[in-house]
Amino acid sequence: MNGPQVGHDPLKIGHVIAVEGDTVEVQIGIEDLLLEYHGTTYRVGRLGTYVTIPLERCTLIGYVTRIGAAGELQPGPYPEAPTRITMSVQLLGTVRNDKFTRGVNEYPTLGDPVRLGVDEDFELIFGCFDELAAAGAGSHRKSFAMGRFAVDTDFEVKVLGKEFFAKHVAVMGNSGSGKSCTTAKIVHEALRLPHAQVVMFDMHGEYLSAFSGDDGRPLPNVTYLSDRNLVMPYWMLQYEEFEQLFLDTNNPINVNAQKIFLRAAFEKLKRAAAVDLGLVTEYTIDTPLYYAIEDLKTYADNMNEARFVLNTQNYAFARLPFRQLPTDEQEAMLLSRRMEFNKGNAEGEVPHATFFGKLLGMVNQLETRLNDRRYDFMLRPFEQAHRNADLSARFRREGTPGRLSRNVSMVMSQILGRTNPRRNLTIIDLSGLPFDVVDTTVAVLTRAIFDFNFWSPPEVRQPTLIVYEEAHNYLPRVAKPGRRTFSRDAVEKVAKEGRKYGVSAMVVSQRPSELSETVLSQCNSMVLMRMNNPDDQDYAARVVSDQFRSLINLLPSMRPGEGFIIGDAVLMPMRTLIDLPPRLPRSSDVDFFKMWSQGVPGGDPEQILDRWWRQDRSSARRNANGEREFTRATDPHQAPAFVPEPEILGGAARGADAVADASRPRSLSGAERKLADLAALLAEPPASE
Template identity: 30%
Template sequence: MNEIGQVLLCAPNEITVAIESLKTFEKHKSDLQVGRYLQIAQGNNDYTVAVIRNVRGNTSTNEVGATEWQFVVSCQAVGNLSAANAFERGAVLLPVPTEPVYVPDQETLDTLFAESAEYDFPFGSLSVNKGVTLKISGDRFFSKHIAVVGSTGSGKSCAVARILHDVVGISRKKNSNVGKQRNAHIVIFDVHDEYTAAFTLDKTESFTLNPLDIDSLHLPYWLMNSEELESIFIESNEQNSHNQVSQFKHAVILNKEKHNPGLDVTYDSPVFFSLCEVYNYIENLNREVIGRLDGENHPKLADGKLVTERKNFYFDKIQSFVQQSTAAATKATNGPYNGEFNRFVSRLETKLADRRLKFLLEPKKADGTLYQTGDFEEIMQQFLGYLNKANVTIVDLSGIPFEVLSITVSLISRLIFDFCFHYSKLRHEAELTNDIPVMIVCEEAHNYIPQSDNAAYRSSRKSLERVAKEGRKYGLSLMVVSQRPSVSVRASAY
């Protein structure tokens, strides 16, 4: 090895190396670039490996007036190289001043980045030495949250596709995992439908991609929580929005009880209810007329029947009520919400008639029937069903209407989180480890999880922040890909 200098200063975060000779510096100038490596003796047969952070040159004039150079190289220790030529990341011992410093040869560099049982995932080549392939610990890398950031056109999507190709074993349009079953799952939120082509292989490669778009995606509305339901159906800036929320909540709970007898349901319970029946209920409230004759004081239908329990009459159809009247023989007054829900009812009707929202408001199974509470397993298999699908699911958001984009991302993220949470608990109860890790990839994340607290993005922000804060404990990690790092999921979430 060629000695180039000596240790001048040693600290936990910095090692300073002095190079006294201009000739030596010039000879090894290409090896002293920022980002390259130095090998520093530890007083025995072991070495500290350090990466160069900066290089500084100082000049002075000697007794005869000639200029003399001294170079100071600042390094950061990255690991130890033992006498057995084994590299261990993390420096336990650091060299002291006067220890000799060397430029590592190619054999040493190969040792530093050699593939091992743990460090076996290829992550590219070193920017300062293209001939050295960088291998990282795939388990450690993907068990943490990942951010891929850069300006438009910098190659984020290509970098993400290449990383994910290495995960699932795709290289040059070939599948290296033919005949193998892997338990890891990747769910990609694809805003511009960029990834489908990257993961579509020839049939002979036996790689069955699981693409979901507005025509194949099924997300029953009854899986939405209270915040998601209200964000799609309630306008918070309307004067009577509090009444809309109150009666909509009441109607949803009553309808869930009707369709799920025996269950103790709440507003947030992910069980079936009929949105059409809830619409009927709200419309009947909006038309309601109260009979005011002696002994009545209840909503009164056109046939004279009194409504003592709204849930028994208002869900099935739009009812006809008696006319409002001040006459003594037919006295009747408008109900408390008569005419107040005109805009609310119109909004519900418009949403239900919007064909773009069929995947959410009227999802049907292959046999044409609506999804029910008992179909939850089939719904989850869209994203995590790996028995007859590949482990890569691409959710094409390009066709999703903007007004439900946040809700779609929120609902899928929350379903995956809940699955990982409960599956992890079941495995731990059986004294087993979680064997189904999942990664959610948020492509163009700034489109649906901006930093601003806009009500339109509140549901997706809340769901993904929960993934960022708690997901790793349950085998769920997050890859955020964004043009603007400052407006992605809050840094505190990591």
């Protein structure tokens, strides 16, 4: 770094005319805004470029946030150059004894010279950072490369791993600004460490392509879970999450009855597992204890029709001997088998005051979802586990309720990569899930990961990064009317407390202004990419620290893949051309023009309708020529119409495809499918108590 110069200073571009906080106003003293230095011509005053201000004992570094003209302009169509050009500079750091440190504690005054930041300055700054990044080297890596310095691409921008990952990360920018590529690049860098642990919520199914081999299958250290093979048993849901999904709110008169029923039902249904596990006094309706969802439906069906014998506590069952049974035996029957009630008035039967006729909506919701393939991951976990190679051999409906409750540990082991061999990244592809369940899924799994680390002894705790793509969809700033925000609550908890327990969040969003402020304001590291929307800019300006606020003005000018990296992980805000990852996420952009000019084969409408009914969004299979193929499925002897490609099922699931397909033949009608499901259920070995 050149110290204060006497006489002509070739890099001097102006002098200080005002200082306000960390912002300095500079009057530019060179006429055509061009500066020749060591054979290179620099344009002075470009936004985002850097300047230095030499003081007595140190040199300040700042970047240009505004440039403008003031003074007399000549009237007429061809005004002469303005008489005074000024620019604003945001101070970022100080160089003292050839060491760069963040922040400023000595300020310039009027008339101090201002110089253009050039290679030598950057060399010093990047050199200091390299020293920091290499400190204690030999033991382990301290930093990773993000890309090239946009102002001078000779320099590589590195990021301190500890600071970056431990303090939550936000990647924000317009659609198409390069967030997904940046996210893939960051995760790719994390995966270079042998014990990295990343769980990714992928809204649009974009990331498998970034973490798969040439054959489209997930890399060996990647678990890919989608609606086809993710297992998240319904008993992991907390009471309110369950309530939100299954309560029928169409008729307000029935809502209360359903709530009372559900609470009472959970209390009763979870009791068996609680007894098994010795949790009788500890368990609540939120404790993730196994119960059979079929029993819940049976109980609801029964209570919806329940009647009592007049002036007694006895249920008025149609079969007279059942009426005489003690209440607890009657209750046990109601929980486990479909009962018939006397509909006449033989003994003066009275309908159940709270439940009678009020539970039908909820029963229908339950039934509809039990029959909807897209909910299998949650409501039919044992069947779904057939499609999941890690779980298929062990996650079975066998054993006591206590044993079945413990199955959750297998789910957690898979999500946290504790598989054999160990895996470092779990992609949870939410694109095939019904939208109403995305929020719940993110909430349940986030909470599970947090709780898992919270209850782990510190010496065995595995630091985990959770990536939330398109986070504004499920971490909203303002909740939709009538909707709870379970995932927001869970992620806010991670944002506030996760650091202590080794859980870090990375939120990726194109609409920061619609994103939870609590989550965003806890993000210490940010990658700010092109951002044009004023609401988003204002909001981003609110959540970044004062020092970086002026930088927001520069965001509309960024190119795709260009971002400001700010936070403790870098020495100063680094305008960076972010490197592309080795394999790109699948872009959701549709090239209309190309497809319209080259043509697409187009699907068979009957096949598409069939997929629609079956809620199957997997790819069509390829024929010998590698072309996607749509096979008619009307002939039962023919192969299933759509064989999910490995890219859809994921490596973990391939071995189990045949089992999955056998349990739910593709070409059956809805009614036949239900029968087949029933047969499969009956064929399951009975749970041994």
